[in-house]
Amino acid sequence: MPPIDCEDQELLEGFLAETTELLEKLDDDLVALEKSSEDSELLNRIFRSIHTVKGASSFLGFDLLVKVTHKTEDVLNRLRKGELLVNPEIMDVVLEATDLVKILVSDIKSGDIQEREIDGTIAKLLPLLSETAAVQPQAPPTEAEPKENGSTQSNPAEQAQPIEPSAPAPGPDPSAVTKPEATPTPPQKIGGDIVPKKAATPIKPAEGKGEDLSDNTTVRVDVKRLDDLMNQVGELVLERNRMIQINQNLQQGDVNKVDFNEEFSKLTKRMNFVTSELQMQVLKMRMLPVEKVFKKFPRIVRSMARDLGKEVDLQIFGEETELDRSVVDEIGDPLIHLIRNAMDHGLETPDERIAVGKPRVGTLVLAAVHEGNQIIISIKDDGRGIDTDRVGRKAVEKGLISEEQLSAMSQRELFDLIFLPGFSTKEKASDLSGRGVGMDVVKTNIKKLNGLIEIKSEKGLGSEFILRLPLTLAIIQSLLVEVEGEIYSIPLSSVLETLRVDQRQFHLIGGQEVLKLRDMVLPLMRLQKIFNVQQHYEQNDFCYVVVVGAADKRMGLVVTRLVGQQEVAIKSLGNYLANIPGIAGSTILGDGRVTLIVDPVGLIDGGEGGSGR
Template sequence: MVNRTVRVDIEKLDVLMNLVSELIIAKNSLVSASSADGMSGSGFNEHIEYLESVTTNLHESVMKVRMVPIESVVSKFPRMIRDLSKKLNKKMELHMSGEETELDRTVVDEIGDPLMHLLRNSADHGLESAEVRAHRGKPEVGSIFLDAYQDGNNVVIEVRDDGNGIDVEAVKNKAIERGVITPDQGENMTEKEIINLLFNAGFSTAKQISDVSGRGVGLDVVKSKIEALSGEVEVKSKLEEGSTWIIRLPLTLAIIQALMVTVGGEKYAISLGSIQTIEDIKPGDIKLVQNREVISLRDTVIPIIRLSKELDIESSKSPDENMVVVIVKKGEKLAGLVTDELMGQQEIVIKSLGRYISKCKIISGATILGDGEVALILDANALI
């Protein structure tokens, strides 16, 4: 049988992706120039639409070539769990699904360590000893699950166990003891906010630090690695029933659909993947709750973030005008980003700004618009 596959160096695919990116920038320039020159005849518009269709198909085709199943990373985990079972003297099984789920090759190369840490964490801290499991009426063999699936333009990877769950009071007390939060802050924090303290550098509630799950260091590294891939990680837990760690990663890191907005006369991009709705809000609808501005939207209280304040620029709208509020979501959290004006949806190419703005967490990159202007890309996750 003839072999119909060919090995391709990832660097060659990177070059191809860069060329597709440049083609999209050139296409955006053509669209912008045609609008500026009034060249909006039906014939010209048809050519533009055809060009957009070709560039979109080309981008998707190159992306498919770059995609690889996560199986190449997760295939080593069953043996690791068997080894941990012997080392920790606990009976446990790993159940995996969705190994055929595909991600960009560069992302797959980076997620191995975070996933390994979460699995080791479940084995070490999550699953109880046989005696405790018997007392709680649980099966003798502890279960750890790794599930992967595609959700829209994202891939979701879940690591869960049927073990101890997270003791929220223990986390809160440890945080107060270490000076991470004050007792007053602890009283006012939600259960979810307290659990998220586990992502602080070096934070651990383990009474004994072992070499199995990172010597008390690691969840902060997991979070920073996932966020470096433009992803997010959250945890859900129920005491004595188990925990679920949810990682959400974008399918592509190079080209995205974005909503273009203006703030103080400057153009900014917000990824469509993080946007829930866009609302027209009257100034009188804004209330103050615990010194934070919020709006009530369909029985949900949503904090608002004035982008002009965050970006330290003056808004071009007067205080008594209605506000354009972009509702964005991170996990279960919602926030409303107050903008001056909407420009519309556009396919953009993400360009890294590297070390120049590494300290500015709310900016995730920049893009070149059709008219040659540079627009900064806002990181909705960091803003929330």
């Protein structure tokens, strides 16, 4: 039996986890099937499970496993078609085969693959296939051909059944199975980096819906992480007891104030420590490697490269970077659009590339990395870059901006045009792109995630899209500010800096207050005005400006006072108040009061609309 490559270790682990899960269910299902043999749904599920195991193991080269599962599958297929009827004898054999599969899988798991006697079991399976198969042995060879994986001893034609409709049946089914073996060839065109992943993807479709379902509703957690969590909970219980004790002492009045203060402040510190640890632990459990999203890209890139007639080397880095599952669920779409964009608009065809002296094969780099409280995902191509002149012209043509606006735009603002809904440089919309929707989707989704997008591009050399996303959506670091007596919370991820300034330094440009900040003119927005807060204090010359950035814009929010930095848990405002401009959600402060979380992105985008109220 061929040994597994070390780099396929991850694949192998996936295979084992999946197979184990399938086999576990298979037992129950088989037993249930014996009781209710009419249940075609159940039978189909069993068939799919075995089929998946077969597909995966044949791809990984576990020949013994393939032989057994293949035969089992054939038997099940006949059951499914009603050519055989479920009876205890058949079930015995099937169960025996399943047991054998389990043994083989556990061999693989232990890393100790040995030649085992499987012919006995297969011999038991064979009669079930051939008994009635004698009538029509001359099945059309064309159909039989794809079926032959070299792993079966019996001629597939033997399995063709006397009943007419069954003859074509082996056709579609083996074609699905042969796929995994067929794919390792084409990826070589694309580049070594993605070969293992690439090859893994074709198996996916065979997994069936059940897998997807369980994927979203259950979490696999490392036992060690659970143990850690339990430890922390233990600590928490101790601290609680301590707290009860302190309270009791206080009630009985047998402590003096100094002692109590000291005890209580100690307790507070420990509580603080334990809860933040606990928070980290739970957060970690919600974390998923970004690979979950990345792993489908090689396939997409490959098929797109074919459609577009381009040659691409997709390189993926940092797929082990972990982030919250809520974020993982959301970034898939924007990333696909960005990749699509890079493939279609960014990279040139091989001929074009050679003409400008670049290597024939384009490079597309997808990388993820942690940076502090954020995850940074970058999609970088070495294609033609963004042609800002063309982008500007198109935007004017489409009536998205006016000539005057265009002439006043900086490089960065020009890049930003591509995010406008309805913008496209394509003359004609294709299957892939050109409808002017994709980048808008990207922006909306990233905004929803409280993320920032940065574009770096140089004409002729390529572009890079950098996404900065928060690690989690549930708990954020925030800056609490006071606006005339009301407290608001601003996500720290979008705060760039804070300043204390004299209001007399503000300038007015066309009715818009601005502040000169170093070499930049910062538009200002008074939260008091936007949120219609009533004047609470007397006019004060000094105020604070919180500089926030969203996507690639900057803006200063004028507030009365900075309160402090706090970690807050985001609470939704419910459906009815979900879409208030400038408000992203709410949170509950230590004193139980609700505080609104400012949505800097919304403010920046809808500045004019919001302030009118």
